[in-house]
Amino acid sequence: MTEPRLPDDPAGADASVPAVEPPPQAASSAGPAPSSGPAASPGPAPGRPLVRSPFSDGAWHRLHPLTPLLRGGLTLVVIVGLIVANLRERLLELFFPAFTDLPPDPVDYLFANNLLLIAGGVALGVLVVLLVLFRLSWRFHTLRIGDDDVEVRSGVLFRTHRRAPLDRVQGVNLTRPMIARLLGLAKLEVVGAGLDANVKLEYLSGKDAEAIRGDILRLASGRRLAETGTAADERSSLVRHAAAAVGSGLQGIVDGEDLSDAEPASIVRIPIGRLVASRVLSGSTLVLIAFVVGIAIAASVSTLWLLFTVVPMFLAFGAYYVRSIARGLRYSIAPTADGVRVTFGLFTTVSEIVPPGRVHAIEVRQPLMWRPFGWWSVSVNRLSGRSSTDTSTDQFAAVLPIGTRDDVERVLRILAPTLSGAEWTLVFRDGILGPMDDDPYVTTPRRARLLRPLSWRRNGARLTPDALLLRRGFVWRSLSVIPLARLQSVGLRQGPLARALRTTTLTGHVIAGVVHTSLGALDRDDALALFENTSRATISAAAGDRSHRWAG
Template sequence: MTAPDPNDGPGGAPSAGPGAPPPALVRSPLSDGEWHRLHPLTPLLRGGLFLLVVIGIVVANLRDRLIAIFFPWSGEDGVDVDMQGDPVDFVIDNNLYLVALLIVVGVLAVLVGGFYLSWRFHTFRITDDDVEVRSGILFRTQRRAPLDRVQGVNLTRPMIARLLGMAKLEVIGAGADGNVRLEYLSTENSEAVRADILRLASGQRLAEESARREAAGSRVAALGQTVSRGLTGLVEGEEAPVAEPESVVDIPVARLILSHVVSTTTVMLILGVVAVAVGAARGTPWLLFAIVPGLIGVGAYWVRSIIRSLRYSIAPTPDGVRITFGLLTTITETVPPGRIHAVEITQPVLWRPFGWWAIRINRLSGRNAADTSADQFTTALPVGTAADVERVLRLLQPGVPADEWGMIVAQGMVGPGRRPAPVGEDDAEATDAAADGFRTSPRRAWPLRPLSWRRNGFRVTPDLLLLRRGFIWRRLAIVPLARLQSIGIDQGPLDRALRVAGLRAHIVSGPVYASLGAIDRDDAVAAFDDIAHAAVAAAGDDRSHRWAEYLEAPVDPESGS
């Protein structure tokens, strides 16, 4: 599977090419800095769909001929099989069997040859600085993903690929349409390569080099470490699969299905079915043509979202948070520390009696705006209890002090309790602020937030900006200050009349909307300065982009991912 390389040593023996990763940090033979090819069955998965489409077109055009061959009695039963203009008849009438056979063989040879050349010219390599992919037969393309800009690594196993023991690896870059895809690799190799990429991107090699410089290691000690790694490799095997870590959250299937049943999508489906029934009863076909297509689309999305959420798990690993989901197509996503730009905890009004919540995140996906699959990588918890939410939040934001989680879960998610009887607006607001911990909207903002003005508020900690809003749909946005791009204040004519303003945190695009309106004007101005200074301090202290570089002791790469 290895492409020839001019850097090979004498006798064809491969030599360590420039930029080869340190052998102590990689486990897969595909992570040696040399060019490699993908799995030999890759053309079957990438071109198999095209062949199925071609076969479908041929069968559709020859359906009458096929009916006459396999059901010869159909013409006697009054079914008129019209084969006029059938290309098969043309071949038979003109005795062109050999020509037709040569054409079919030629077309198949061109297709198979094209798939083979596409596989042969599609190579990749993993160096100590980046992941590179070269592809194309006539028009060559080369893409490179720097390791210090890796936002995560996704492992996708479509149903057919799982049956063949293959998986698709996608290295998430920082720019739009900046992902690098390796499709396909064997499942064992893809797991090992994923761990190698994340380990190289973590800065662990810098930490180990620093440790080696400080330690007075002898040649005997170095030889002993080499022998130890060799024995470990013999015992574990070169392509031993990475063990699946245990999930910190267990979602029962019944809860998952019921959470989709008790949702606004189900309400839309019910209303659509009622509208279709009314239209059919009153004989208004235009209503059916207008609603039925949309009803089918909503129903398909409803079923697809349930299937996609099955087999969900989330667990910590040394390389970040590992999220797995999907029944037919299994997707494993590893999000390194510091790559999450915002977290939002939501609770629809229909979930409130059950005490269920969902978590979504904003992160750089590396996909273009037309890629609809990007939405499936924004759900960190499809449905869970308050205890499940706290466990997931501790994984997504590991740097938050332990004493802050009680406030975030109790006050940030649920919100303040019953407001005491007002003895004056200022006194009531001071009492609420002391009991709540959030700076909430003043009573005069009631016209702008008639239901949620008591809950609408924000809080700034040394690490996070918390934005709480919504009464019918409860939402809590959590923005790490180290990931904050900027902060803004807006004020419209009605806001100026009521002496309130809006506060918005500028972050990367995604489902999390980090904005809050109807905040006291003085509080918003004070928060503007506080958040700006706190963000600068948090960014200066942040080291999450090199999450293994500052460990007290290097992590042994042979112990797992």
């Protein structure tokens, strides 16, 4: 395989530009922090302009005082669960007097041996120790937002210092879990340009989280922050913080997601009926039907093993449907000054902003059962900054879970705004809906149609001034759009059978993800010409790309 290597980008600031650069260092872990303890500064550092958020003044700040409750609350829940489990017999006797023949519980043993005071003292001591540890972890967990990076220090005995350079920021996600929403809190995740490179800020008040996200994106864009911020009131008591947060959280539950920071309203609306139908008409439903048929056949032979398979299986499928439908509820997508804003989730609400130049590949898909209704989905490849074992990575890939042609067109126009009118014809008429009679795509030659017996006419590629288009599939149709400015390299691969048929596989190398960026069974000569043209066009696109500093 031969791959042209691209020269370094003149800007040199974005891991997503099509250049070969050293591994990104979006976040780093260091040893012990400086000996000076973390201190919260009530005002901006000397010589720095005021900003929207009091956290963005370049000084170290602590997170919300209720953070220990959410980060360590699981331990308290476990303790309460143990206590309730040990008192279960007494609770049953209290609420259900008919159940009197109960085995002795540990509390009876404590009463009988006069150990109640000792047990209470031990429980109280454990609770005090946990509260002290939670308080210490909060005091030593600080953040700083400067002109060039976001830093977080944490840990009491083992100190950790993580730093995310702003010119490598791939996005900022704002998540509101259900419990945090009730308390009016949210957590931010600054997406870095590397593996396990994200910097998490958890937890902050909802208003502070929105303001901090806006400041980070504005600094990453190359703009100076507006001088509209005010100093934080660091002398407020914990009770006042808690009361204000809970009041804001309850009001947020009533009012719904606060999208005031988004400039326009959502450009796509997904009816709940369409969302439910799209999940029913999916591949998982076919798997469920196959399982039901298999169980019905096996039940006529034996029923013992059904107890161990039927119930867990249906519970798993039910949880999948509920989770996928709940995730699509309250969905919105809108262009903002700092990128594309996508919000989704009923119970845990996630709001992410993908800045310009951070989308490395786009794919429009249509499963077979969606075709009569004209439904499509849109997914993207982008850096998530998470580890490869993190199962939540895929949830940020689908930017449009289900939509009509008009919905897809609106989403593509904000994800790929550089596509011209002529290119748009290649995307929709010839790419998504094609092939047409005057098909401009390079497709599988007739001599190799046995390699793609159903889709050899549709299997094709096309190069435009701004993107490489890869079209595939007859049963499950898809179109991949790879912006040339994000393309790292392009390669050709040919096996023994392909050599015999004079075909090859073309691959565009970008950030790994759910989007398919390779296409096989292309004519060898056509693929070689496409290879050379794509190489030259990619270098030209990289030289003129400045989307990593979209306001600079």
